[in-house]
Amino acid sequence: MPQMRVLLADDHPIVLMGVREIIERDPRFKVVGEAMSSSELIDKIAQLRPDVIITDYNMPGDDQYGDGTRLVEYLRRHFPEPRVLILTVISNPQVLSWLYELGISGVISKSAGLEQILVALDAFYREGHFQQAPPDGASSDDVDGLAQRLSQLTVKEFEVLRLFATGVSLGEVAQSLSRSIKTVSTLKISAMRKLNVDNDQALLILCVKANLFA
Incomplete structure (x- = not known):
């Protein structure tokens, strides 16, 4: 089976570097490009035709495609083939459920550790999908509510x-x-x-x- 092509998007260079380093530990996956804005991401999807898109949820400053749910809606409408993983610290269950309804493949929590990216990619490679259920409630260890x-x-x-x-x-x-x-x-x-x-x-x-x- 050929290498799985991965495209990364985040407006923080250090996050891009860290995610690339994690992915390139496994020879089954190849990072084919990086983007630091929504517009750059859309351009590179059209050019590189990745199998997987890993994108930050918050990438402010892009008037053309925006970020958050607006960007995800655009991605799923115009590029339905690639699997989409969302990087975020957001835990709002309604937002996350909406993202799954739009057709993303999974959410990777930045606070939980980026190693989960390899877990998701491994599932894509071996099984064709990543089984991850959206959360149904708030965090139980939230002290101040x-x-x-x-x-x-x-x-x-x-x-x-x-x-x-x-x-x-x-x-x-x-x-x-x-x-x-x-x-x-x-x-x-x-x-x-x-x-x-x-x-x-x-x-x-x-x-x-x-x-x-x-």
Whole structure:
């Protein structure tokens, strides 16, 4: 069986280097390219035709394809053949379930260790698929209840919150998600209510604590 071709995408060079090093331990897999933005990823998929795409969930700063669920929706619609693994620290069960509904093959938690990438690739190589069930609840070791509060957010609320937390305006969030400013504002207010914060400063502190930027 020929080598499995893998394309990597992350906006942090050190993550790309670490993932490449892990993958290249096994001669069955070959990293055929790397991308540091959504636009670069889309271009390289068209050029390199990988078997597997391993991409970060958060790659801000790309107006054309965005990131998060917007990018994943584009990937599955226009490039249905490659298997997609998502790298993230996000644990919101609704977001993760939505990603599986879109057709991704698995989620690799950055906090759990990147060695799981080889587990997934090995499953792809030997069995053709990676069996991984989406989570159905918040982390049981969440001491202060933050993960539980985040798990209450809908996918749309979470995406608005994640983008707003990067420092962009509500207008830019609305443009990125192809929603009206009124809709985005309503989703932000609803998310803040669920998270029990009443101002933008408290919201940003919570986002940093939840590591929504990774």
